[in-house]
Amino acid sequence: MTVQLPSEIVVERVLPTIRSSLAVALEQRGFTQREIADRLGVSQAAVSQYLSGDRTGDDRFARERRLQETVERIADGFADGTMDDYEALAELLAMIRAFEDRGPICAVHEEEMPALQGLGCDLCVRGQDRRLQAERDVLENVRRAVRTISNAPAIVDHVPNVGTNVAMALPDAADATDVAAVPGRIHAMRGQLNVPANPEFGASQHVATTVLAAAAIDPSVRAGINLATSDSLLEAARERGLDPLEFDPDYEDRHERLRSLFSESDVPRVLYHDGAFGIEPITYVLGETAVDAVETAVALTA
Incomplete structure (x- = not known):
């Protein structure tokens, strides 16, 4: 992996794309190659390469609607004299700032540095802080948990019709x-x-509700996975000393009802409901981390 700054992407990928697109747009408006070179601050030879298609920049940015619109606006402004270099620069800087804040520059940065994936480029936008590190740790743990179940074929038979999810809360999580x-x-x-x-934050409702209710009573329990309720799954839990706790499947006030239930009987590692009209029977396997919950789930379904 190569450590790369987002500014390198701007200089090496975005700027050449802007120049190439702007050169073509200006030529279409009657500018000579010399005039285009003067506007872009490059040599006439470079302009010739832009116009011939030898230097087109990065297609990932060239396809961006905002870049196309910005280039057209600047070209029109140069052509009719309503925009000067200062105003053109302001337009480009605004576009680049938007691209850097969870935009296409962020996406390319994640491609170049896989360690950033799932973080939404928060490192660049917000800087390194303790909460950011906690978020990174949680996202990485969920990714590891997902890899674990992806390599456990037996768990496929226990995925409910609504789908399964793996969730993990930040320490002191307030909501989904x-x-x-x-x-x-x-x-x-x-x-x-x-x-x-x-994985992303805020991507779960029902698993998150269960995890948040558990964490409110026992802060060490911050993760969970949902599976389809079955006799075999519940029996496997009992055989491992994980006595499943049954709860009402109704969605209304589920968080508060689960908190009340957990405060009376401690937070279980396995809880379930048998469904109701329009509600599929679901079992939740909880753990201290997403990996912990998933490893338990894999053991129960093996």
Whole structure:
């Protein structure tokens, strides 16, 4: 892995793309190569390469609608005299700032540095702080947990129709936005698990609700996974000394009802409901971390 600054992406990828696109737009408006070179601050030979297609920049940025619109606006302004170099620079800086803040520059940065994936480039936007590190640790733990179940074929048979999810809360989480999970949930397809995206905060509702209720009573329990309720799953839990706790499947006030239940009987590692009209029977396996919860779930389904 190469350590790369986002400013390098701007200089090496975005700026050449802007110059190439702007050179073409200015030529279409009747500018000569010399005039284009003067506007862009490059040599006439470079302009010739832009116009011939030898230097086109990065397609990932060239396809961006905002870049295209900005280039057209600047070209029109140069052509009719309503925009000077200062105003053009202001337009480009605004675009680049937008691209850097969870935009296409952020996406390319994550491609170049996989260690940043799932962080939304918060390191660049917010800087390194203790909460950011906690978020990074949680996201990485959920990613590891997802890899674990992806390599456990037996768990496919226990994925509910609504899909399964793996969730983990930050320490002192306040609501679902402090819980990381897989957007769109994980589904069983052709005997395998389909993981649609990297984990993000705020991507779960029901698993997050259960995790938050558990963490409110026992802060060490911050993660969980949902599976389809079955006799075999519950029996496997009992055989391992994990006595499953049954709860009411109704969604209304579930967080408060679970908190009350946990405060009376301690937080279990396995809890379940048998469903109701329009509600599929679901079992939740809880743990201190996402990996912990998933490893328990894998053991129960093996």
